[in-house]
C-alpha cells in the first residue's frame with residue numbers, strides 16, 4: 497500500500513490533466529449513506545420513489561420520502577477532507593475538473609469550481625411543465641411544491657430513473673475525460689451507466705487510473721492501474737501531504 501501510494505503521488509504530480517470521478521462513497525464520511533450495500537439508501541427506501549412514472553402518479557408519497565432523504569437529511573451534511581483535498585488540488589492547478597455522480601453539492605461547498613454534476617443536483621427544483629427553476633431553499637417543502645407559474649408539481653433537478661443525463665454535464669464530462677491523462681476514481685461501484693463509462697473512455701484515450709475505495713469495484717480488475725484500498729478522507733489526506741512535499 498505505501499508503495500502504491502508513492503506511485504500514485506508521483507503519477508498525480510507528473511500528470512498534465514488530472515480529473516476526479518466521484519461517487520456516493522466520497523460523501524459517506526460526511527454522513528450521507530451510499531445507494532448500494534447493506535447500509536445503502538436502497539436497503540431502506542424503495543427506489544421506485546425516484547422513478548419518473550411512479551413520481552408522476554404518486555407525487556405526494558414520492559415527495560414525502562424525497563424531502564426526508566435529500567432535503568432534511570442531506571441538507572445537514574458538510575464537505576469532508578476528501579472533498580476539501582480535491583478543491584485544494586484544483587487551486588494548485590493539478591485537478592482540472594471533478595465529474596461527480598453525486599447530487600449533494602458538497603464539491604461546490606468545499607470550494608471546487610469546475611464540477612460536472614452528471615446526475616444533476618438537489619439545490620434546484622424544476623417545473624416539469626414549463627421548466628422554470630427554483631432554489632430548493634426558497635421553496636416550502638412541508639407541502640408538495642408546485643410551480644407558481646403553471647401549478648405543475650416541481651421535481652428535484654437531479655435525474656430520476658428513466659431520465660437522460662443533463663446535456664451540458666454530459667458534454668463537459670466526456671470532454672474532460674478525453675483530455676485527461678489521469679483519472680482518480682473515488683467511492684463508486686461503477687454499476688451505473690453511462691457514468692461508469694467515463695473512466696473507461698479516458699483509459700481508452702491513454703489515461704492512467706487511480707482508484708480509492710475500501711472495497712474492490714467493477715473498475716478495480718478491469719481498468720484500475722493503482723488501487724488504494726481505504727476511506728476517501730484517509731487516502732486523500734495522505735495524497736495531499738505527499739504532493740505538498742513534492743511541490
Ligand code: APR
Nearest residue numbers: 519520521524530531532597683684685686688711727728
Ligand atoms: N470512502 C470511499 N469509498 C467508500 C466509502 C468511503 N468512506 N464508503 C463506501 N465507499 C464506496 C463503496 O465501497 C462503494 O463502492 O462507495 C461506493 C458507493 O457505491 P454506490 O452506492 O453504488 O454509489 P455510486 O457508484 O455513486 O452510484 C452511482 O447510482 O442510484 C444511482 O444515481 C445514483 O449516482 C448514483 C449512482
